[in-house]
Amino acid sequence: MSRIEESELIINPDGSVFHLHIKPGELAKNIILVGDPGRVDTVASSFDKTDYHSTNREFVSRTGTYKGTPVTVLSTGIGTDNIDIVLNELDALVNIDFESRTIKEEKTSLNIVRIGTSGSLQKDLPVDSWLLSHKAIGFDGLLNFYDGCEGICNLGFEKKLMEETGWSERLTKPYVVEASDKLFNLLDAPIVYKGVTISAPGFYGPQGRVLRLPLKDAQINDKLSAFRYEDERITNYEMECSAIYGLSKLMGHHAATVCAIIANRKAGAYSKDYKPVIKSLIQYVLDRLAH
Ligand SMILES: O=P(O)(O)O[C@H]1O[C@H](CO)[C@@H](O)[C@H]1O
């Protein structure tokens, strides 16, 4: 087994991994990812007890138990570039031996649930609802850097999407990846909307928002809302799901994203107060994980 060099897997003097500042053994198998560091204590406040905590940059974590089930909650900050750090370091914590710097023979598979906020692309998908992402479309391009990505992507969906939107050559190629069946089924319920989520590499132009700068394609959101692939439609925008789904699949972890819809882009509406919606979504996810 070849040794991973100091420059490739950076371990801090206290034995924790470079960005997350978490040590092997301090991570639960059930992981909740949130974008906002301020959301971490909203999750951890429901724990029976907290055993470990860490803070570095936007990466804040708490590990404890909820109704006896071990859970780690970790903030990712915004964007799929951060997800590259988070997923690689979470995987390293369980699947690389930090002493010998070698990949472990026996792999651990994590359950990763992202609880986020999102903007709807369909008029009938109201603000303050919950949406579970069956598929994610990465407008960010991150997964395209990893070998084997074609093997886990829906190439037919990608092709039709590029054809129907007149995808510009100047943009990175979109990739389409699925949630883990196991976690999707665990989080599914009649009150939860299901859909296909775009992860955008920005909040404004990349999600079709115009403040002062005009877009290259002013019709992009209309095209995306009208698009259909088999029986599925594109439902919402956020900024992390695609990379979580893609990297989890490549590394052998389970992942699902469930978001509170805080804006309806077609109706021009914004939630009056999304915090209680997120709070009840957190409770819902914790109860499902502890079931
Ligand atoms: O509320 P979070 O989890 O951060 O999710 C959404 O909110 C941020 C943008 O405001 C992006 O991270 C997007 O994905």
Ligand SMILES: O=c1cc[nH]c(=O)[nH]1
């Ligand atoms: O419209 C929205 C709302 C939340 N998060 C996003 O990325 N987009």
